[in-house]
Amino acid sequence: MQRIQTLKNFYETMNATIHTRKQIVSRYLQNEPIPSVLIEDLNKTLNELQDLPQKGNKHIVTLSQEKPIELDLNYEIQELKKDIFFLEHTEEEFYNYLTELHPDFDSQLNRGLSLFKKERFNNFISDRDGTVNNYCARYASSVQSAYNAIFLSRFALSKTKNTVILTSAPLMNIGLVDISVSPENTMIFAGSKGREYIHPNGDKRTFPIEKNKQKLLDFFNQEIQALLEEPANEKYALIGSGLQYKFGQTTIARQDICATIPEEESLLFLYQIQKIVHSLDPENQNFRIEDTGLDIEVILTIGKGDSEGLKDFDKGDGIQFLNRDIPLNVAEGPCLICGDTNSDIPMVTKAQALRKDSATIFVTMNDELRDKVNASDPNAFFVSSPDILVCLLNALAKS
Ligand SMILES: [Mg+2]
Incomplete structure:
Protein backbone atom coordinates (compact mmCIF):
# COMPACT_ATOMS: atom_id res chain seq x y z
CA MET A 1 0.00 0.00 0.00
CA PRO A 208 -16.38 34.54 -28.56
CA ILE A 209 -13.81 36.93 -27.12
CA GLU A 210 -12.53 39.93 -29.08
CA LYS A 211 -8.95 39.36 -30.30
CA ASN A 212 -7.48 42.45 -28.66
CA LYS A 213 -9.04 41.53 -25.32
CA GLN A 214 -7.71 37.97 -25.52
CA LYS A 215 -4.26 39.40 -26.26
CA LEU A 216 -4.43 41.59 -23.15
CA LEU A 217 -5.48 38.61 -21.03
CA ASP A 218 -2.55 36.61 -22.46
CA PHE A 219 -0.19 39.47 -21.45
CA PHE A 220 -1.71 39.53 -18.00
CA ASN A 221 -1.28 35.76 -17.67
CA GLN A 222 2.42 36.07 -18.58
CA GLU A 223 2.92 38.79 -16.00
CA ILE A 224 1.19 36.84 -13.27
CA GLN A 225 3.23 33.75 -14.15
CA ALA A 226 6.41 35.80 -13.65
CA LEU A 227 5.10 37.27 -10.40
CA LEU A 228 4.35 33.79 -9.05
CA GLU A 229 7.83 32.57 -9.91
CA GLU A 230 9.28 34.97 -7.33
CA PRO A 231 10.01 32.83 -4.23
CA ALA A 232 7.95 35.09 -1.94
CA ASN A 233 4.87 34.57 -4.13
CA GLU A 234 5.07 30.84 -4.94
CA LYS A 235 2.63 30.05 -2.16
CA TYR A 236 -0.31 31.81 -3.82
CA ALA A 237 -0.45 29.09 -6.50
CA LEU A 238 -0.66 26.39 -3.82
CA ILE A 239 -3.31 27.67 -1.41
CA GLY A 240 -7.11 27.70 -1.84
CA SER A 241 -8.18 28.19 -5.45
CA GLY A 242 -4.54 28.51 -6.52
CA LEU A 243 -4.00 29.87 -10.04
CA GLN A 244 -6.78 29.14 -12.51
CA TYR A 245 -6.68 30.19 -16.15
CA LYS A 246 -10.29 30.32 -17.24
CA PHE A 247 -11.87 31.37 -20.48
CA GLY A 248 -12.00 35.18 -20.37
CA GLN A 249 -10.83 35.27 -16.78
CA THR A 250 -7.92 34.43 -14.51
CA THR A 251 -8.34 33.66 -10.84
CA ILE A 252 -5.53 33.76 -8.31
CA ALA A 253 -5.89 33.00 -4.60
CA ARG A 254 -4.55 35.63 -2.16
CA GLN A 255 -5.88 33.79 0.90
CA ASP A 256 -7.49 30.47 1.87
CA ILE A 257 -10.29 29.61 4.29
CA CYS A 258 -7.71 28.89 7.02
CA ALA A 259 -6.18 32.41 6.67
CA THR A 260 -2.74 30.94 5.96
CA ILE A 261 -1.31 34.25 4.65
CA PRO A 262 -0.94 37.26 7.01
CA GLU A 263 -3.59 39.77 5.85
CA GLU A 264 -1.12 42.62 5.28
CA GLU A 265 0.96 40.44 2.97
CA SER A 266 -2.14 39.23 1.19
CA LEU A 267 -3.29 42.83 0.57
CA LEU A 268 0.13 43.73 -0.76
CA PHE A 269 -0.21 40.90 -3.27
CA LEU A 270 -3.65 42.22 -4.29
CA TYR A 271 -2.06 45.65 -4.83
CA GLN A 272 0.59 44.11 -7.10
CA ILE A 273 -2.14 42.48 -9.22
CA GLN A 274 -4.07 45.76 -9.41
CA LYS A 275 -0.88 47.47 -10.60
CA ILE A 276 -0.39 44.95 -13.42
CA VAL A 277 -4.01 45.31 -14.53
CA HIS A 278 -3.78 49.10 -14.44
CA SER A 279 -0.60 49.09 -16.55
CA LEU A 280 -2.32 46.93 -19.20
CA ASP A 281 -5.66 48.73 -19.05
CA PRO A 282 -5.16 52.33 -17.84
CA GLU A 283 -8.59 53.41 -19.16
CA ASN A 284 -10.41 50.64 -17.31
CA GLN A 285 -12.03 49.40 -20.52
CA ASN A 286 -11.00 45.75 -20.71
CA PHE A 287 -10.74 44.27 -17.23
CA ARG A 288 -12.73 44.14 -14.04
CA ILE A 289 -11.14 42.98 -10.78
CA GLU A 290 -13.34 41.20 -8.28
CA ASP A 291 -11.76 40.59 -4.90
CA THR A 292 -13.65 38.03 -2.79
CA GLY A 293 -11.22 38.37 0.10
CA LEU A 294 -9.88 34.92 -0.78
CA ASP A 295 -9.59 35.05 -4.57
CA ILE A 296 -8.69 37.83 -6.97
CA GLU A 297 -10.70 37.41 -10.17
CA VAL A 298 -9.47 39.32 -13.18
CA ILE A 299 -12.28 39.27 -15.73
CA LEU A 300 -12.52 40.56 -19.29
CA THR A 301 -15.39 42.98 -19.83
CA ILE A 302 -18.08 42.40 -22.43
CA GLY A 303 -19.96 45.07 -24.40
CA LYS A 304 -18.49 47.90 -26.43
CA GLY A 305 -18.52 50.77 -23.98
CA ASP A 306 -21.39 52.45 -25.84
CA SER A 307 -24.96 52.75 -24.53
CA GLU A 308 -24.95 49.07 -23.48
CA GLY A 309 -22.06 49.87 -21.17
CA LEU A 310 -19.15 47.68 -20.19
CA LYS A 311 -19.72 44.91 -17.70
CA ASP A 312 -18.04 41.75 -16.55
CA PHE A 313 -19.46 38.46 -17.82
CA ASP A 314 -21.80 36.95 -15.22
CA LYS A 315 -23.66 33.65 -14.98
MG1 LIG B 1 -21.15 28.15 -5.33
Missing part, protein backbone atom coordinates in the same frame (compact mmCIF):
# COMPACT_ATOMS: atom_id res chain seq x y z
CA GLN A 2 1.39 3.37 -1.03
CA ARG A 3 1.73 5.88 1.77
CA ILE A 4 1.00 9.52 1.07
CA GLN A 5 4.00 11.70 1.84
CA THR A 6 4.03 14.61 -0.58
CA LEU A 7 1.37 16.98 -1.90
CA LYS A 8 1.86 15.28 -5.27
CA ASN A 9 1.11 11.84 -3.71
CA PHE A 10 -2.00 13.32 -2.15
CA TYR A 11 -3.35 14.61 -5.48
CA GLU A 12 -2.51 11.28 -7.18
CA THR A 13 -4.37 9.37 -4.47
CA MET A 14 -7.44 11.58 -4.78
CA ASN A 15 -7.31 11.36 -8.59
CA ALA A 16 -7.37 7.58 -8.38
CA THR A 17 -10.80 7.77 -6.69
CA ILE A 18 -12.24 9.36 -9.85
CA HIS A 19 -11.95 6.11 -11.81
CA THR A 20 -13.25 4.03 -8.88
CA ARG A 21 -16.20 6.32 -8.31
CA LYS A 22 -17.10 6.47 -12.01
CA GLN A 23 -17.35 2.67 -12.09
CA ILE A 24 -19.46 2.65 -8.93
CA VAL A 25 -21.87 5.30 -10.24
CA SER A 26 -22.33 3.63 -13.59
CA ARG A 27 -23.02 0.20 -12.04
CA TYR A 28 -25.31 1.60 -9.34
CA LEU A 29 -27.47 3.47 -11.85
CA GLN A 30 -27.85 0.29 -13.89
CA ASN A 31 -28.79 -1.73 -10.78
CA GLU A 32 -25.66 -3.84 -11.13
CA PRO A 33 -23.91 -5.15 -8.00
CA ILE A 34 -20.90 -3.12 -6.84
CA PRO A 35 -17.76 -5.29 -6.64
CA SER A 36 -16.39 -5.18 -3.08
CA VAL A 37 -12.92 -4.35 -4.43
CA LEU A 38 -14.21 -0.90 -5.45
CA ILE A 39 -15.53 -0.16 -1.96
CA GLU A 40 -12.25 -1.51 -0.60
CA ASP A 41 -10.39 1.04 -2.79
CA LEU A 42 -12.33 3.89 -1.19
CA ASN A 43 -11.67 2.44 2.27
CA LYS A 44 -7.94 2.28 1.59
CA THR A 45 -7.89 5.91 0.47
CA LEU A 46 -9.81 6.97 3.57
CA ASN A 47 -7.31 5.14 5.79
CA GLU A 48 -4.34 6.67 3.97
CA LEU A 49 -5.74 10.18 4.53
CA GLN A 50 -6.58 9.51 8.17
CA ASP A 51 -3.10 8.06 8.79
CA LEU A 52 -1.36 11.31 7.79
CA PRO A 53 0.36 13.11 10.66
CA GLN A 54 -1.89 15.76 12.16
CA LYS A 55 -1.51 19.20 13.66
CA GLY A 56 -4.78 20.27 15.26
CA ASN A 57 -7.44 19.42 12.70
CA LYS A 58 -5.02 19.76 9.76
CA HIS A 59 -3.14 16.92 8.07
CA ILE A 60 0.47 17.34 7.06
CA VAL A 61 2.24 16.40 3.83
CA THR A 62 5.53 17.71 2.44
CA LEU A 63 5.68 20.18 -0.39
CA SER A 64 9.24 19.67 -1.54
CA GLN A 65 12.56 19.18 0.23
CA GLU A 66 10.87 18.29 3.49
CA LYS A 67 8.95 21.56 3.56
CA PRO A 68 5.70 20.70 5.37
CA ILE A 69 2.30 21.96 4.28
CA GLU A 70 -0.89 21.72 6.35
CA LEU A 71 -4.05 20.57 4.60
CA ASP A 72 -7.68 20.85 5.63
CA LEU A 73 -8.97 17.44 4.48
CA ASN A 74 -12.49 17.73 5.85
CA TYR A 75 -14.13 17.46 2.42
CA GLU A 76 -12.07 14.52 1.17
CA ILE A 77 -12.50 12.53 4.40
CA GLN A 78 -16.21 13.27 4.94
CA GLU A 79 -17.17 12.50 1.32
CA LEU A 80 -15.26 9.19 1.41
CA LYS A 81 -17.03 8.27 4.65
CA LYS A 82 -20.41 9.12 3.13
CA ASP A 83 -19.70 7.11 -0.02
CA ILE A 84 -18.62 4.05 1.97
CA PHE A 85 -21.67 4.28 4.25
CA PHE A 86 -23.94 4.77 1.23
CA LEU A 87 -22.57 1.68 -0.50
CA GLU A 88 -22.81 -0.52 2.60
CA HIS A 89 -26.33 0.50 3.69
CA THR A 90 -29.79 1.15 2.30
CA GLU A 91 -30.68 4.62 1.00
CA GLU A 92 -33.05 5.07 3.93
CA GLU A 93 -30.19 4.38 6.36
CA PHE A 94 -28.06 6.84 4.40
CA TYR A 95 -30.72 9.52 4.84
CA ASN A 96 -30.71 8.81 8.58
CA TYR A 97 -26.92 9.16 8.58
CA LEU A 98 -27.27 12.61 6.97
CA THR A 99 -29.98 13.58 9.48
CA GLU A 100 -27.33 13.18 12.19
CA LEU A 101 -25.10 15.65 10.31
CA HIS A 102 -27.94 18.09 9.47
CA PRO A 103 -30.60 18.30 12.22
CA ASP A 104 -33.10 20.11 9.94
CA PHE A 105 -32.74 17.48 7.19
CA ASP A 106 -36.23 15.91 7.41
CA SER A 107 -38.29 19.07 7.60
CA GLN A 108 -36.45 20.75 4.70
CA LEU A 109 -36.66 17.60 2.57
CA ASN A 110 -40.40 17.26 3.18
CA ARG A 111 -41.09 20.93 2.48
CA GLY A 112 -39.14 20.67 -0.79
CA LEU A 113 -40.96 17.47 -1.75
CA SER A 114 -44.36 19.06 -1.22
CA LEU A 115 -43.35 22.09 -3.31
CA PHE A 116 -41.81 20.35 -6.32
CA LYS A 117 -43.37 16.88 -6.37
CA LYS A 118 -44.64 15.86 -9.81
CA GLU A 119 -42.87 18.82 -11.48
CA ARG A 120 -40.81 18.21 -14.58
CA PHE A 121 -38.27 20.77 -15.71
CA ASN A 122 -37.34 21.60 -19.25
CA ASN A 123 -34.03 22.88 -17.89
CA PHE A 124 -32.25 22.38 -14.58
CA ILE A 125 -29.33 24.80 -14.33
CA SER A 126 -27.18 24.69 -11.21
CA ASP A 127 -24.00 26.03 -9.71
CA ARG A 128 -21.67 23.30 -8.35
CA ASP A 129 -19.60 24.26 -5.30
CA GLY A 130 -21.63 25.00 -2.20
CA THR A 131 -24.85 24.19 -4.10
CA VAL A 132 -24.93 20.57 -5.30
CA ASN A 133 -21.44 19.80 -4.00
CA ASN A 134 -19.93 20.45 -0.59
CA TYR A 135 -17.09 22.97 -0.44
CA CYS A 136 -13.53 21.66 -0.56
CA ALA A 137 -10.42 23.60 0.50
CA ARG A 138 -8.72 22.90 -2.87
CA TYR A 139 -10.44 22.69 -6.25
CA ALA A 140 -8.06 20.05 -7.62
CA SER A 141 -9.02 17.50 -4.95
CA SER A 142 -12.75 18.25 -4.80
CA VAL A 143 -13.61 14.97 -6.53
CA GLN A 144 -17.37 14.45 -6.71
CA SER A 145 -18.58 11.67 -4.43
CA ALA A 146 -20.38 8.66 -5.89
CA TYR A 147 -23.69 9.10 -4.00
CA ASN A 148 -23.75 12.72 -5.15
CA ALA A 149 -23.33 11.77 -8.82
CA ILE A 150 -25.97 9.02 -8.47
CA PHE A 151 -28.57 11.36 -6.95
CA LEU A 152 -27.93 14.17 -9.45
CA SER A 153 -27.93 11.80 -12.43
CA ARG A 154 -31.24 10.26 -11.35
CA PHE A 155 -32.86 13.68 -11.21
CA ALA A 156 -31.28 14.69 -14.53
CA LEU A 157 -32.48 11.50 -16.25
CA SER A 158 -36.03 11.36 -14.87
CA LYS A 159 -37.12 14.96 -14.29
CA THR A 160 -35.36 17.20 -16.80
CA LYS A 161 -34.73 17.55 -20.49
CA ASN A 162 -31.41 19.35 -19.99
CA THR A 163 -29.28 19.51 -16.87
CA VAL A 164 -26.50 22.10 -16.90
CA ILE A 165 -23.83 22.45 -14.23
CA LEU A 166 -22.69 26.06 -14.58
CA THR A 167 -19.62 26.92 -12.53
CA SER A 168 -17.19 29.81 -12.40
CA ALA A 169 -14.32 27.29 -12.19
CA PRO A 170 -12.49 26.29 -15.38
CA LEU A 171 -14.05 23.64 -17.62
CA MET A 172 -10.95 21.52 -18.29
CA ASN A 173 -7.29 21.10 -17.26
CA ILE A 174 -8.20 20.66 -13.62
CA GLY A 175 -11.73 21.85 -14.16
CA LEU A 176 -15.32 20.74 -13.77
CA VAL A 177 -15.04 17.91 -16.31
CA ASP A 178 -12.02 16.34 -14.56
CA ILE A 179 -13.51 16.03 -11.07
CA SER A 180 -17.02 14.90 -12.02
CA VAL A 181 -17.92 11.20 -11.88
CA SER A 182 -21.43 11.12 -13.40
CA PRO A 183 -21.97 9.02 -16.55
CA GLU A 184 -21.36 10.75 -19.87
CA ASN A 185 -24.29 12.56 -21.47
CA THR A 186 -26.37 12.88 -18.31
CA MET A 187 -25.53 16.56 -17.91
CA ILE A 188 -23.92 19.46 -19.73
CA PHE A 189 -20.79 20.91 -18.11
CA ALA A 190 -20.19 24.65 -18.46
CA GLY A 191 -17.14 26.41 -16.94
CA SER A 192 -15.89 29.99 -16.62
CA LYS A 193 -19.45 31.19 -15.78
CA GLY A 194 -20.76 29.64 -19.00
CA ARG A 195 -18.13 31.05 -21.35
CA GLU A 196 -16.97 27.51 -22.23
CA TYR A 197 -18.90 24.24 -22.28
CA ILE A 198 -19.14 20.77 -23.78
CA HIS A 199 -22.04 20.57 -26.24
CA PRO A 200 -24.18 17.38 -26.10
CA ASN A 201 -22.63 16.45 -29.47
CA GLY A 202 -19.21 16.29 -27.76
CA ASP A 203 -17.73 19.56 -29.11
CA LYS A 204 -16.09 22.06 -26.81
CA ARG A 205 -17.63 25.46 -27.51
CA THR A 206 -16.75 28.94 -26.28
CA PHE A 207 -18.27 32.41 -26.04
CA GLY A 316 -26.80 35.29 -16.40
CA ASP A 317 -24.77 36.06 -19.54
CA GLY A 318 -23.68 32.42 -19.39
CA ILE A 319 -27.30 31.22 -19.47
CA GLN A 320 -28.09 33.59 -22.32
CA PHE A 321 -25.16 32.23 -24.33
CA LEU A 322 -26.01 28.56 -23.62
CA ASN A 323 -29.70 29.15 -24.26
CA ARG A 324 -28.88 30.37 -27.76
CA ASP A 325 -25.91 28.13 -28.52
CA ILE A 326 -27.04 24.65 -27.33
CA PRO A 327 -30.01 25.66 -27.54
CA LEU A 328 -31.76 25.19 -24.19
CA ASN A 329 -35.10 26.78 -25.14
CA VAL A 330 -35.51 28.14 -21.61
CA ALA A 331 -38.66 30.07 -22.56
CA GLU A 332 -40.44 26.90 -23.67
CA GLY A 333 -40.85 25.07 -20.35
CA PRO A 334 -40.34 25.25 -16.59
CA CYS A 335 -36.78 25.84 -15.45
CA LEU A 336 -35.11 25.14 -12.10
CA ILE A 337 -32.18 27.30 -10.99
CA CYS A 338 -29.96 26.40 -8.02
CA GLY A 339 -27.15 28.41 -6.45
CA ASP A 340 -25.55 29.45 -3.18
CA THR A 341 -23.85 32.84 -3.56
CA ASN A 342 -24.34 36.36 -4.93
CA SER A 343 -22.69 35.38 -8.19
CA ASP A 344 -25.56 32.90 -8.82
CA ILE A 345 -28.30 35.55 -8.58
CA PRO A 346 -27.88 36.67 -12.24
CA MET A 347 -28.95 33.09 -13.18
CA VAL A 348 -32.22 33.57 -11.25
CA THR A 349 -32.84 36.97 -12.82
CA LYS A 350 -32.10 35.71 -16.33
CA ALA A 351 -34.30 32.59 -15.96
CA GLN A 352 -37.19 34.70 -14.59
CA ALA A 353 -36.85 37.09 -17.53
CA LEU A 354 -37.01 34.19 -20.00
CA ARG A 355 -39.68 32.16 -18.24
CA LYS A 356 -41.84 33.66 -15.44
CA ASP A 357 -42.63 30.33 -13.73
CA SER A 358 -38.97 29.36 -13.27
CA ALA A 359 -38.29 27.80 -9.87
CA THR A 360 -35.36 28.66 -7.60
CA ILE A 361 -33.67 26.71 -4.82
CA PHE A 362 -30.81 28.37 -2.95
CA VAL A 363 -28.47 26.79 -0.43
CA THR A 364 -28.00 29.51 2.17
CA MET A 365 -28.89 30.48 5.72
CA ASN A 366 -27.80 34.08 5.15
CA ASP A 367 -30.76 36.49 5.47
CA GLU A 368 -29.20 39.23 3.36
CA LEU A 369 -28.59 36.79 0.49
CA ARG A 370 -32.11 35.34 0.88
CA ASP A 371 -33.57 38.84 0.51
CA LYS A 372 -31.57 39.40 -2.67
CA VAL A 373 -32.72 36.06 -4.13
CA ASN A 374 -36.31 36.85 -3.19
CA ALA A 375 -36.04 40.18 -4.99
CA SER A 376 -35.54 38.18 -8.20
CA ASP A 377 -37.87 35.30 -7.33
CA PRO A 378 -40.30 35.83 -4.41
CA ASN A 379 -41.14 32.09 -4.44
CA ALA A 380 -37.56 30.88 -4.01
CA PHE A 381 -37.08 27.88 -1.70
CA PHE A 382 -34.10 27.67 0.68
CA VAL A 383 -32.18 24.78 2.18
CA SER A 384 -29.19 24.83 4.49
CA SER A 385 -26.71 22.45 2.85
CA PRO A 386 -25.76 20.82 -0.47
CA ASP A 387 -26.45 17.39 1.11
CA ILE A 388 -30.09 18.34 1.66
CA LEU A 389 -30.43 19.69 -1.89
CA VAL A 390 -29.04 16.55 -3.59
CA CYS A 391 -31.19 14.30 -1.37
CA LEU A 392 -34.24 16.41 -2.27
CA LEU A 393 -33.42 16.03 -5.99
CA ASN A 394 -33.04 12.27 -5.47
CA ALA A 395 -36.38 12.10 -3.63
CA LEU A 396 -38.03 14.12 -6.41
CA ALA A 397 -36.55 11.80 -9.03
CA LYS A 398 -38.27 8.89 -7.28
CA SER A 399 -41.58 10.70 -6.73
